[in-house]
Amino acid sequence: MIDVASTRAEVRPAAVAVVVDVLRATSSIVQALSSGYERVLCAASIERARELRAPGRVLAGERRCVPPPDFDLGNSPGGFERPRGSELILATTNGAPALVAATESAERVLVAALLNLDAVTAALAGEEDVLLVCAGTDGRLALEDVYVAGRLALRLPGPRTDAARAAECVAAHYPSPIEALRDSADARALAAVGLQDDLLACARESVIDAVPEAVSGAAGVAVVTENPETLTYANAGRSPLNTLASDP
């Protein structure tokens, strides 16, 4: 069954969860991994992100769209085009907690944005139990995430829930991604802090081939990488979870 969770409160067990926070967390993650960051550590809170700070790690994220004063970067995809370290710590209001929730419920978690729409579609070939998770905004439905979930649902075969059909209606309604993004409340919130150009960066479709995958890290952290198998350490006692739990 193809299903859509319109906010992270609706996350439930599934074979594959696909997390969407197109404005901007998942766009930033896709951009960062494509640009050369090895891993993105998504923290469910600003405090958790600060605890993960360490040499070689770049601290990025936002509260109310802007970065906390002690952070290295905000949450604009353009800020991740050149890696400033090997690992990115990303704390965002909606996307990071949605990723953490998904890794706690689904067997496999992919990270989707418009930037990697074709690549995610290809990665879902043959999957029959897919939950498209819209991060939403402060617990409420975000139009742009439902649009991207609907775009993906329209490309997947097989039976689908009413929630997936509704998302498909949203996707079919907009002639182009930028129109859907511009109609959202988050677009207005970004414009209010001068970040309207982020919409253009996030509206680019299928320009990146990366399909990031998230696994559960330490409490409140999801580890995202293009190659989750690399997270299995030779030393069995030193899982990524343990590594993170003892960091910094």
Added chain:
Amino acid sequence: MIDVASTRAEVRPAAVAVVVDVLRATSSIVQALSSGYERVLCAASIERARELRAPGRVLAGERRCVPPPDFDLGNSPGGFERPRGSELILATTNGAPALVAATESAERVLVAALLNLDAVTAALAGEEDVLLVCAGTDGRLALEDVYVAGRLALRLPGPRTDAARAAECVAAHYPSPIEALRDSADARALAAVGLQDDLLACARESVIDAVPEAVSGAAGVAVVTENPETLTYANAGRSPLNTLASDP
């Protein structure tokens, strides 16, 4: 602000909540009050409905689309075209609990279906804080309810949330009500028990002028009537709530 709650879990305080369970509870309520029932007592459970049984009261409702064996009627709007008593007790899986939840949160609660779409639209003139509550199905989004909420949202002026915009996309997608209803999972559930004709009864648009209003009754009960002011008894100690609490 015009907003949409896609299930009753999203019900929150608002000046006006408009509850939609077009397949079939709110269609049945609109039909029943238009046909001559004075009040509909919506019970959040089958057990609560049985407790309200009394002379002059008709017991109706469903679990998994069909009436419990001791009930007088099911939940087909056609069953309410001729009143069999002065009051209808209605216990349904999704609509009745949504009404109960709405009366506990909103200042005023209207009951909407396609049957009374024009009348509800007129009743909402000048309202600026409207929450359109989709009853949903077993806690999940029901396409047909989002369709009706979207139809109403499209008719209301002023700012709206992303959830309302998404519902409007669903409404705009379907050329006619029956096409939206037929695309829903609930349509398949009704067809599976031979009740596909209920779709046609519920898809009729603006054929009834009633705008039922719901008020909080005893625990787990919403009282629905066209004239809520009649629920104020001369005897101040005998509010509808007290009346119900001591029933039968």
